[in-house]
Amino acid sequence: MFEIKNISDVDLTENPVIAQMSQYNHEELLFCNDNDTGLKAIIAVHNTVLGPALGGTRIWAYNNEMEALNDVLRLSRGMTYKNSLAGLNLGGGKAVIIGDSRQIKSEALMRRFGKFVNSLGGNYITAEDVGISPADMVYVNMETNHVVGLPGKSGDPSPVTARGVYVGMKACAKEQFGTDSLAGRKIAVQGVGHVGEYLVESLTKEGAEVFITDVYEPTLKRVSETYGAKVVGLNEIYDLDVDIYAPCALGATVNDETLSRLKCSIIAGAANNQLKVEAIHGQAVMDRGIIYAPDFALNAGGVINCYSEVAGLSPEWALRKADDIYSTISTIVRRSKEEQIPTYQIANRMAEERIEKVGKVKLPR
Numbered sequence: 001m002f003e004i005k006n007i008s009d010v011d012l013t014e015n016p017v018i019a020q021m022s023q024y025n026h027e028e029l030l031f032c033n034d035n036d037t038g039l040k041a042i043i044a045v046h047n048t049v050l051g052p053a054l055g056g057t058r059i060w061a062y063n064n065e066m067e068a069l070n071d072v073l074r075l076s077r078g079m080t081y082k083n084s085l086a087g088l089n090l091g092g093g094k095a096v097i098i099g100d101s102r103q104i105k106s107e108a109l110m111r112r113f114g115k116f117v118n119s120l121g122g123n124y125i126t127a128e129d130v131g132i133s134p135a136d137m138v139y140v141n142m143e144t145n146h147v148v149g150l151p152g153k154s155g156d157p158s159p160v161t162a163r164g165v166y167v168g169m170k171a172c173a174k175e176q177f178g179t180d181s182l183a184g185r186k187i188a189v190q191g192v193g194h195v196g197e198y199l200v201e202s203l204t205k206e207g208a209e210v211f212i213t214d215v216y217e218p219t220l221k222r223v224s225e226t227y228g229a230k231v232v233g234l235n236e237i238y239d240l241d242v243d244i245y246a247p248c249a250l251g252a253t254v255n256d257e258t259l260s261r262l263k264c265s266i267i268a269g270a271a272n273n274q275l276k277v278e279a280i281h282g283q284a285v286m287d288r289g290i291i292y293a294p295d296f297a298l299n300a301g302g303v304i305n306c307y308s309e310v311a312g313l314s315p316e317w318a319l320r321k322a323d324d325i326y327s328t329i330s331t332i333v334r335r336s337k338e339e340q341i342p343t344y345q346i347a348n349r350m351a352e353e354r355i356e357k358v359g360k361v362k363l364p365r
Ligand SMILES: NC(=O)c1ccc[n+]([C@@H]2O[C@H](COP(=O)([O-])OP(=O)(O)OC[C@H]3O[C@@H](n4cnc5c(N)ncnc54)[C@H](O)[C@@H]3O)[C@@H](O)[C@H]2O)c1
Pocket: 157, 158, 161, 190, 191, 192, 193, 194, 195, 196, 213, 214, 215, 216, 219, 234, 248, 249, 250, 251, 270, 271, 272, 299, 300, 301, 302, 303
């Protein structure tokens, strides 16, 4: 449904904007400029069939506007898939503010950005992303109600994200080993930050043998001592003889180099964009008999948490909803086996199927 047309067919020098929008089938783009505050931003609404487009705002020092445009188009489309697959009444959107967050951020800039968000009348709901703090969101909220992730509201999404990763991992285990018990399983967790630590807690509680690594030594030591997880080197993690590899830090760690080293039969973690090149490495993991839990299906707990704030639902509801990730992952893995198609592609199809079906029963807008 949102097939990417061949970019070589499009002359981007003559058609830099709408041609790119049609490539991904976007609904709406808002370009924002304010000379007084220095705000330069793009808000992308990809698809609103299921509900208002929700996705974070990222502040990034892009090299040029095309880079920013490309990023916001790609990320907003990703949110459509993530929100749909998570079963939420939300479409996909994203915003980027161009600049170095340490230099450009001010109350006035964030409030001006909030005014632009407000001008979309609720079609786009914003949240935190790279370069943004809850305090920045408070300024945005002074000019618009279409914002989530505010202090004192739904709070840190990490426990909900970790819950989704944990149950999704169990679903993979059921498909791969015939039981979803993780007791005695060897599991390597890369990155023990917000999500990683909660995940390690659940895994060790269930009796898994957990190996951890992190660039930040103090956290690594504390998590190891608290949960009895074994510390391994940053690079050593790819060579471990483990059942499950859980990337919870960086993207693109599933690549040619690591795949020749990984001995696991399941890859399931919280990090975004784990496959270096989806088309190549999604197929490569399947060819090796590894079950890959698509990242955007597995780490949807964060957006489920945001939705609980939008819809006025409780933190308990968010945790329960994250448990649905078990059946979503089971279905993805089974369909992938039946249809002999990589799991990430099946996940995309399932997200599209829901949008198509719901789109047919919704009243015309
Ligand atoms: N927090 C959420 O709710 C949420 C939701 C969806 C996706 N994610 C994704 O999950 C991942 C983890 O999120 P988080 O909130 O726990 O982030 P975080 O920043 O709290 O934790 C990341 C951890 O990874 C460590 N790290 C960085 N580089 C590393 C490396 N090369 N090797 C090993 N460890 C390294 C950091 O020191 C940090 O402790 C990120 O990719 C994030 O985008 C998070």
